[in-house]
Every structure is written in structure tokens, then in C-alpha cells.
Amino acid sequence: MGSLSFRKFIRWLPDEAGEPTSTLVLTSPEKRFVDVRVLLPDGKDSLADDEEILPLSRLDWAMAGFSSSTVMSDGHSLSQWKHWIDSRAVDAPPDEGHMYAQPDGLSTLEKGHMTNPATGKDTEYEEMWYDPPAKKTGGDKVVCVVLVMEDEKAGKKGMFVRVGEWAQVVVRDGDGEEDVVAERWEWRDDGKGWRRIVRLGDGERELPCREVLLDGKKSEYRVGDEVWKVVEDVEV
Incomplete structure (x- = not known):
């Protein structure tokens, strides 16, 4: 869990x-x-x-x-x-x-x-x-999903983790402190579902959050020239 x-x-x-x-x-x-x-x-x-x-x-x-x-x-x-x-x-x-x-x-x-x-x-x-228990998001089980992205030649790596009603992602695309992007998402039981709570960093950089959270299950997600691979996907 x-x-x-x-x-x-x-x-x-x-x-x-x-x-x-x-x-x-x-x-x-x-x-x-x-x-x-x-x-x-x-x-x-x-x-x-x-x-x-x-x-x-x-x-x-x-x-x-x-x-x-x-x-x-x-x-x-x-x-x-x-x-x-x-x-x-x-x-x-x-x-x-x-x-x-x-x-x-x-x-x-x-x-x-x-x-x-x-x-x-x-x-x-x-x-x-x-450390509260994670919540269900419309189904009858708590969903946990992890994606990773790595391009060693380009110096890029990223990780996305969802646990229940929360999801976060962080990406490093270079060696500097400015080469970092992060987002946090939350699901609320108000009829609107998932929403982005905060984004920090390059406003033009595409991230997989919206597609992962809103468009269903895949084994990998393509965001521009990046491939985000699903390495964990479980329901508890």
C-alpha cells in the first residue's frame, strides 16, 4: 500500500x-x-x-x-x-x-x-x-500509479507518483537549479474530480499528469519526444 x-x-x-x-x-x-x-x-x-x-x-x-x-x-x-x-x-x-x-x-x-x-x-x-489513509477516487479501491522517464543523452529524468486522491511529479532537464519542474494534483469529490493544485518551473514544459489522471490506463505515455513508462499500477 x-x-x-x-x-x-x-x-x-x-x-x-x-x-x-x-x-x-x-x-x-x-x-x-x-x-x-x-x-x-x-x-x-x-x-x-x-x-x-x-x-x-x-x-x-x-x-x-x-x-x-x-x-x-x-x-x-x-x-x-x-x-x-x-x-x-x-x-x-x-x-x-x-x-x-x-x-x-x-x-x-x-x-x-x-x-x-x-x-x-x-x-x-x-x-x-x-500520514492519513489514502482515499478512493470514484471507484471501490485506492489506486497507486508510478511513471518514470529517463533520457540519459539529453540529461532528462522524471518521476510521477499517484497515491489515492493525490499525485505529484518532478522533472530535472539539465544541471541547473532552474532546470526543474514540479506539479501537485488533487482529486476532490465535488463533481469536478482532478485539478492541478500548483505548478512550479518552466510553464511551457509538457508533463504527463493530465493524461494519466484523466484518460485511463496505458503501459506508457508519450509527452513530446519523451516516453513515460508505467512501472507500478495497483489497486488496493
């Missing part, structure tokens, strides 16, 4: 906790993930409905890759995320954190250390994640 993880706060010790982003991580049954973090406007705790198209400067971080987890002797888990795509670097190292399940059964406290972008120093951190 895939998972949804919304970040509730981040705390760089010893500072107070806060949440400057709208952060969602989608993880597939085979542990592929897409993690998109969008900077919120000052004083706001969510993205506004009129903020669908945003400049890349509003992207805090976007990642896609493969995760793994090991249960430790005291019962908590040590998780690792390998960044196949990373908006901040071409060859980013994996990161890891210690995951502690919370009493409510839907939240997880992550502890670890990494570079604080505000200071450039390696700093201990805490992140609280909320």
Missing part, C-alpha cells in the same frame, strides 16, 4: 518549531517517492486557490527516488531516501532519519541531522508528519 505524508512542522534545534512550506510526500507500494515542498506566503498556513502557477523561487525543495526502512531494536525505524532527482543538486547524497510512531496512530516524528539551508551548518532537526 502506498502512503501520504503531510509535514506539520520542522524544528531546527534549539529553535522553535514552524512550518514555512506546503509539503507532501507520496510513496508507492514499491517505495518510490515524490516529495514536493512549496514555500508559503508570509503569514499563511496553506496555498491559496489563486496560486496554481508559481515561479520556481517558491519551490523550497523537490525530490524523487527510492526509500527504505529498517526497524531498530527499540521499535522505531531508520528510514533512508535516495534522491534520483533533487532540485538542489544533480548528484545529491541520500538522507536518513529516525522515525517514531506517535500515539494517535497517524503521525510520525522524524529526528536526524542535515544542512540547515538558512545557516549552511549541519544541524539536528525534528519533523512531524501526518
Whole structure:
């Protein structure tokens, strides 16, 4: 079963906790993930409905890759995320954190250390994640779909992950920080179905989201000269 993880706060010790982003991580049954973090406007705790198209400067971080987890002797888990795509670097190292399940059964406290972008120093951190169950989208099962695209000669790679009512995609098309595009989509039970919540990056670049979410099942999707291959497609 895939998972949804919304970040509730981040705390760089010893500072107070806060949440400057709208952060969602989608993880597939085979542990592929897409993690998109969008900077919120000052004083706001969510993205506004009129903020669908945003400049890349509003992207805090976007990642896609493969995760793994090991249960430790005291019962908590040590998780690792390998960044196949990373908006901040071409060859980013994996990161890891210690995951502690919370009493409510839907939240997880992550502890670890990494570079604080505000200071450039390696700093201990805490992140609280909320992991609600994925919803059905009109059928009787929860759908999980993953697509990947890679063109080594052109230096392009991308990953799309859908878990239930949420979908995200991130693409890197070059070596620079500006060579990244990301989108987030949500399905709502209001008669309108799927809609794009936010897009960051090159506004002209075509992505497979609309076709994958609205046009039914295929083994691959062609977007311009790119081939997006379906590597996971399950219903739970």
C-alpha cells in the first residue's frame, strides 16, 4: 500500500518549531517517492486557490527516488531516501532519519541531522508528519500509479507518483537549479474530480499528469519526444 505524508512542522534545534512550506510526500507500494515542498506566503498556513502557477523561487525543495526502512531494536525505524532527482543538486547524497510512531496512530516524528539551508551548518532537526489513509477516487479501491522517464543523452529524468486522491511529479532537464519542474494534483469529490493544485518551473514544459489522471490506463505515455513508462499500477 502506498502512503501520504503531510509535514506539520520542522524544528531546527534549539529553535522553535514552524512550518514555512506546503509539503507532501507520496510513496508507492514499491517505495518510490515524490516529495514536493512549496514555500508559503508570509503569514499563511496553506496555498491559496489563486496560486496554481508559481515561479520556481517558491519551490523550497523537490525530490524523487527510492526509500527504505529498517526497524531498530527499540521499535522505531531508520528510514533512508535516495534522491534520483533533487532540485538542489544533480548528484545529491541520500538522507536518513529516525522515525517514531506517535500515539494517535497517524503521525510520525522524524529526528536526524542535515544542512540547515538558512545557516549552511549541519544541524539536528525534528519533523512531524501526518500520514492519513489514502482515499478512493470514484471507484471501490485506492489506486497507486508510478511513471518514470529517463533520457540519459539529453540529461532528462522524471518521476510521477499517484497515491489515492493525490499525485505529484518532478522533472530535472539539465544541471541547473532552474532546470526543474514540479506539479501537485488533487482529486476532490465535488463533481469536478482532478485539478492541478500548483505548478512550479518552466510553464511551457509538457508533463504527463493530465493524461494519466484523466484518460485511463496505458503501459506508457508519450509527452513530446519523451516516453513515460508505467512501472507500478495497483489497486488496493
